[in-house]
């Protein structure tokens with residue numbers, strides 16, 4: 001055994017057959033330091049991970065398993081290349097791998113955001129690498145941006161430290177990283193390929209940013225289902241679906257660039273997607289005119305929805321009152337009467353924040369049948385921005401004038417159903433700067449489940465609250481999901 005000197009904090013660490021000289025520290029893990037190091041034997045520069053304390057007997061076994069698995073996976077283009085390793089009894093364990101440029105985590109925190117094309121490439125890389133691990137009968141158990149490296153623009157998986165054979169049932173405490181850990185693991189279930197799928201999907205949300213393309217969004221929602229059976233079975237199935245979503249996206253992007261007939265004058269401008277991390281832009285100001293009501297077909301549809309809800313609630317009187325109200329003139333500024341099958345706390349004027357109680361979900365058994373959804377803060381109504389689109393339709397606040405685009409129903413099963421029978425959904429994972437909402441085909445996903453609390457909060461995906469994002473402007477006021485904080489911007493009512 002040769003003794004090699006690594007300058008810096010880890011002065012004299014014993015090395016294996018190859019000697020290395022540290023050229024600097026690349027990063028630190030919980031129990032190791034990763035050096036950019038030069039092999040004095042082969043003259044190449046590698047990433048050298050050196051453990052800072054000696055391994056226990058168990059850790060020693062795991063280290064050998066990690067190296068053995070890593071070596072087998074190493075030929076795959078999306079797994080970081082394994083070079084050499086050792087865990088001498090009298091010194092620190094170490095692993096040398098190919099040197100990469102940076103971690104995906106770093107890249108996602110830098111500007112500019114990834115282009116759509118790069119996002120698809122990296123997402124496919126991540127799933128290809130993970131599919132190889134699954135194909136070899138293992139699970140990774142710690143997929144996250146910090147464990148994905150970039151090498152010449154491509155993503156490679158690293159850190160097989162807690163990878164395990166799929167059929168091994170000796171796993172006790174859930175391993176992995178908070179935020180990326182599949183929810184069933186917290187409930188004591190054993191990890192399997194679907195828990196890796198969950199972590200990979202959360203990672204992909206980060207790659208695609210706040211505004212993922214249509215099919216990708218749906219796929220990621222599915223892959224982060226709380227029920228593992230609803231997710232793609234493994235990374236290979238996930239990859240197949242991502243590739244299909246990419247093909248659809250590419251085809252529709254090509255169609256988008258083709259010239260289109262001008263939109264009808266009285267419709268609002270459609271949202272344009274600008275980039276993976278870009279916030280949905282505001283539409284052009286829409287003109288409010290008495291004649292700006294929706295086509296009769298939309299009205300009939302909206303009423304049919306209400307009819308179904310009313311029937312479910314056993315309230316024909318309700319339906320009659322709604323029909324009566326509609327016939328009085330959709331598009332007029334007359335407000336509908338307040339009709340609640342639920343709590344009276346949902347109606348009336350803004351609730352002063354000092355009198356607000358702690359957030360408690362309203363009874364989910366309550367079929368709250370409603371009309372407009374008003375922000376108590378801005379005294380404006382939530383409205384749909386443009387024609388219903390399969391790529392998601394934006395929503396924002398606007399003057400309450402009771403057009404079909406402004407009518408919403410909080411259904412008994414927790415959906416907020418609106419224009420064109422679509423549902424309000426949260427558009428991505430929780431983000432520090434706020435998470436957008438949009439209208440989407442109704443599906444039984446957590447991103448579409450809402451509850452109106454007794455203190456007028458609309459609580460949705462991951463316990464976030466629907467929030468007004470800024471002061472009302474001539475272009476409408478954006479809304480988004482934020483951490484529930486009890487601010488007046490988070491108070492809503494259906495009326």
Ligand SMILES: Nc1ncnc2c1ncn2[C@@H]1O[C@H](COP(=O)(O)OP(=O)(O)OP(=O)(O)O)[C@@H](O)[C@H]1O
Nearest residue numbers: 026027028029030031034047097098099100103159
């Ligand atoms: N092959 C490599 N090429 C370039 N940088 C690397 C390489 N391997 C690791 N790094 C850098 O070193 C950092 C630490 O890596 P390491 O795998 O030890 O830690 P970790 O995964 O963050 O933590 P832990 O090992 O506790 O889970 C990484 O975040 C990355 O920035």
